[in-house]
Amino acid sequence: MSGNGVTVKVEQLTRMFGKFTAVDHIDLEVGKGEIFGFLGPNGAGKSTTIKMLCGLLTPTSGGGYVGGLDIMRQSEEIKKIIGYMSQRFSLYDDLTVEQNIDFFSGIYSVPRSKAQGRKDWALSMAGLMDRRGALTKTLPTGVKQRLALGCAILHEPPILFLDEPTSGVDPISRRNFWNLIYMMAEGGATVFVTTHYMEEAEYCDRLALIYRGKIIAEGSPKTLKQSAMTKEVLEVEMENPVEAMEVLFTSGFDPSIFGSALHVTVDDGMVAEPAIRKALADAGMTPLRIEKIAPSLEDVFVNLIEVS
Amino acid sequence: MRIARVYAIAKKEIIQIRRDPLSMAMAFLLPLILLFIFGFAITMDIKNLKTVVCDLDKSEVSRRFASDLSASGYFIIVDPSVDYQQIERIIDSGAAKIAIAIPRGFSENIRLGKPAQIQALIDGSDANTATIAAGYLSAASDMFSAKLSPRRSAPAVDPRVRVWYNEDLKSRNFIIPGLIAVIMSVIAALLTSLTIAREWERGTMEQLITTPLKTSELIIGKLIPYFLIGFIDMLVAVSVTVFVFGVELKGSLVLLLVVSAVFLFGVLSLGILVSIMTKSQLPASQIALVMTFLPAFLLSGFMISIINMPYVLQLITRIVPARYFVTIIKGIFLKGSGLSLVWFDLTLLALFGAVVFAAANMKLKKKIA
Numbered sequence: 001m002s003g004n005g006v007t008v009k010v011e012q013l014t015r016m017f018g019k020f021t022a023v024d025h026i027d028l029e030v031g032k033g034e035i036f037g038f039l040g041p042n043g044a045g046k047s048t049t050i051k052m053l054c055g056l057l058t059p060t061s062g063g064g065y066v067g068g069l070d071i072m073r074q075s076e077e078i079k080k081i082i083g084y085m086s087q088r089f090s091l092y093d094d095l096t097v098e099q100n101i102d103f104f105s106g107i108y109s110v111p112r113s114k115a116q117g118r119k120d121w122a123l124s125m126a127g128l129m130d131r132r133g134a135l136t137k138t139l140p141t142g143v144k145q146r147l148a149l150g151c152a153i154l155h156e157p158p159i160l161f162l163d164e165p166t167s168g169v170d171p172i173s174r175r176n177f178w179n180l181i182y183m184m185a186e187g188g189a190t191v192f193v194t195t196h197y198m199e200e201a202e203y204c205d206r207l208a209l210i211y212r213g214k215i216i217a218e219g220s221p222k223t224l225k226q227s228a229m230t231k232e233v234l235e236v237e238m239e240n241p242v243e244a245m246e247v248l249f250t251s252g253f254d255p256s257i258f259g260s261a262l263h264v265t266v267d268d269g270m271v272a273e274p275a276i277r278k279a280l281a282d283a284g285m286t287p288l289r290i291e292k293i294a295p296s297l298e299d300v301f302v303n304l305i306e307v308s
Numbered sequence: 309m310r311i312a313r314v315y316a317i318a319k320k321e322i323i324q325i326r327r328d329p330l331s332m333a334m335a336f337l338l339p340l341i342l343l344f345i346f347g348f349a350i351t352m353d354i355k356n357l358k359t360v361v362c363d364l365d366k367s368e369v370s371r372r373f374a375s376d377l378s379a380s381g382y383f384i385i386v387d388p389s390v391d392y393q394q395i396e397r398i399i400d401s402g403a404a405k406i407a408i409a410i411p412r413g414f415s416e417n418i419r420l421g422k423p424a425q426i427q428a429l430i431d432g433s434d435a436n437t438a439t440i441a442a443g444y445l446s447a448a449s450d451m452f453s454a455k456l457s458p459r460r461s462a463p464a465v466d467p468r469v470r471v472w473y474n475e476d477l478k479s480r481n482f483i484i485p486g487l488i489a490v491i492m493s494v495i496a497a498l499l500t501s502l503t504i505a506r507e508w509e510r511g512t513m514e515q516l517i518t519t520p521l522k523t524s525e526l527i528i529g530k531l532i533p534y535f536l537i538g539f540i541d542m543l544v545a546v547s548v549t550v551f552v553f554g555v556e557l558k559g560s561l562v563l564l565l566v567v568s569a570v571f572l573f574g575v576l577s578l579g580i581l582v583s584i585m586t587k588s589q590l591p592a593s594q595i596a597l598v599m600t601f602l603p604a605f606l607l608s609g610f611m612i613s614i615i616n617m618p619y620v621l622q623l624i625t626r627i628v629p630a631r632y633f634v635t636i637i638k639g640i641f642l643k644g645s646g647l648s649l650v651w652f653d654l655t656l657l658a659l660f661g662a663v664v665f666a667a668a669n670m671k672l673k674k675k676i677a
Contacts, residue, residue, distance in 0.1 A: 017677070054518045056676045076520070076674070084518035088511055094327050095320065106316025107519045152515075161518075 005032045007159055007190045008053065010064030015048050015057060022048040024213035025062060030192055035185050037204030038194040039301065045213040046194040050163045053192070054084045067159055083152040083160045087167040090148040093137035097128050100136055100151055108155035122150030125180065142173025149180060160184060162193040166200065178203050198298040209301060216308045224300055232269040233299050236262040236276060237289040244285055251279035256302060265303055313521055317529025321503065325533060335499060335537045342491045343545055347484050347553055350611070354440045358404040359383040360390045367415035373426070374408070376452055382444045395429060405431045406441055418456060484553050485641040486610035488545045489633040493575050493604040494597065496538050500579030501596035503530045504672070508587040514676060523672040531576050538572040558644030564637065567654055571633045574661030575600065581668040604630035632657040
């Protein structure tokens with residue numbers, strides 16, 4: 001059983017697809033009321049993990065608990081206490097906004113006395129009070145996703161699983177969506193969310209980074225940046241970053257492009273900076289600026305992946 | 309089992325069907341179109357067979373023979389005086405199916421009380437038509453002989469035939485009720501074959517799986533709207549059969565509808581099962597079509613009588629639900645069969661439905677892989 005204050009706990013959870021190991025013996029613990037971010041590149045095993053927790057997939061081995069219920073044996077019980085929303089496909093395009101809400105309200109057996117109140121809540125949350133009769137397919141993606149979230153939590157589940165909920169949505173809609181997630185968490189819900197947007201990771205209470213089916217780091221965004229990052233990052237601003245990157249590559253550095261600048265991960269900035277300047281000068285280039293910066297989560301992640 | 313969840317599924321499905329013109333057409337228009345096309349096209353009665361006559365006797369009697377043939381309505385004389393040499397070309401070209409040659413001395417032989425022969429050449433490339441035409445022709449000749457000399461000679465055996473159940477021997481009377489069974493098999497299975505596959509294809513199944521919805525609730529919720537559609541189709545088809553095709557319904561309408569309900573449950577469940585197994589609309593609809601249309605058309609006794617089939621095929625017909633429905637619906641329409649006559653087939657029909665429904669429930673898993 002899960003300990004006090006823990007809503008999701010998995011041990012040695014594994015899922016194979018044929019010979020391919022999508023999720024490889026992972027351990028996780030998510031506390032009650034936490035916003036838990038599950039990060040990783042596409043195909044790393046994020047969705048597979050969330051699908052095992054929601055009962056969509058049966059684990060090959062290992063196991064876990066959601067809300068104290070066994071994911072191997074009690075997946076139907078789990079479905080009563082969770083809300084699940086994935087990046088695509090959760091709504092019926094050929095139903096109106098209101099018909100979709102009514103449908104999921106029926107499926108989640110929302111009591112009649114509460115149904116109207118929940119419907120109004122979902123409508124206002126999605127900003128669709130005046131468009132309840134609109135066909136869902138006519139809505140912009142961002143609005144659709146808010147509606148999908150509203151439909152997935154009509155029954156006020158204590159645990160929410162969101163699988164790349166903001167994928168393909170503009171930054172403003174994404175921010176709006178995260179405001180909703182904060183709202184849920186403040187209301188006491190546990191939110192388990194996968195994403196590959198690094199700035200979204202910063203919004204989470206705790207993170208786990210998954211890569212090739214394995215968890216390679218875990219912690220709050222702050223501790224991850226401090227502890228997982230033993231190296232330093234130099235930001236090198238260039239007029240022609242792409243050519244500069246090639247130059248640094250061939251000189252044995254490890255640059256990556258961030259906008260008009262390069263981030264170069266090095267062991268010691270004091271030693272590396274003159275070496276970088278020299279390599280660039282040899283190629284006839286002058287950096288506009290070289291500065292040691294605090295690593296972003298993306299730097300941390302890129303670095304962690306290279307280490308593993 | 310929660311009624312609220314079944315209701316939510318059924319209501320959603322109805323909204324989707326009503327909003328989709330293609331679904332609406334398939335549900336309500338297609339069965340009617342099929343009924344009219346097949347109802348008018350399939351007939352085993354033969355009328356207006358194109359006939360030419362080569363009259364070498366050129367007598368009043370020979371002309372009377374020819375005009376009696378055409379008066380029967382089965383033959384239409386397209387040319388009453390062709391040359392004998394022309395006959396082969398006429399039959400070859402298809403200008404006529406039958407050529408009748410009346411030899412010289414035909415009327416003379418009749419006058420003398422001797423057997424008077426005629427020659428009939430029939431295009432046998434359509435064996436069925438040829439056989440029936442030959443039968444009509446000898447019947448017409450017999451009647452002609454009897455009219456000429458009523459008391460000439462009494463045949464040794466004189467069968468007095470009375471046909472029961474379909475007194476006029478109109479093929480329409482037994483084809484159309486069976487046709488309803490064939491069409492409803494196809495339509496019902498086709499409609500439901502799309503429903504679960506559609507949820508998989510659109511990805512909405514994934515969402516449904518994460519809810520407390522039970523598989524039985526999903527299946528029953530999906531069956532209800534199509535059952536209603538099937539039932540409406542059935543009522544329309546029976547009305548068309550009675551009022552447009554003029555087939556008399558001798559038995560009980562209520563019994564017919566009860567049997568239809570049991571039959572619909574079975575074939576609708578079959579469509580659902582196919583949909584569950586394929587998870588994809590195109591193969592689902594094709595499999596459902598082949599699984600229902602061919603057996604219903606060939607192995608149900610709709611047109612081809614089951615007793616004349618090889619034993620192995622007869623055994624196979626036992627698992628074709630249309631077989632039981634065809635038997636019952638023909639019985640109710642033509643013989644006025646009551647429950648005491650149809651209960652056995654009805655029980656087997658119900659058993660088929662129960663087995664397929666159970667299989668669908670077992671095969672639908674709340675997992676994506």
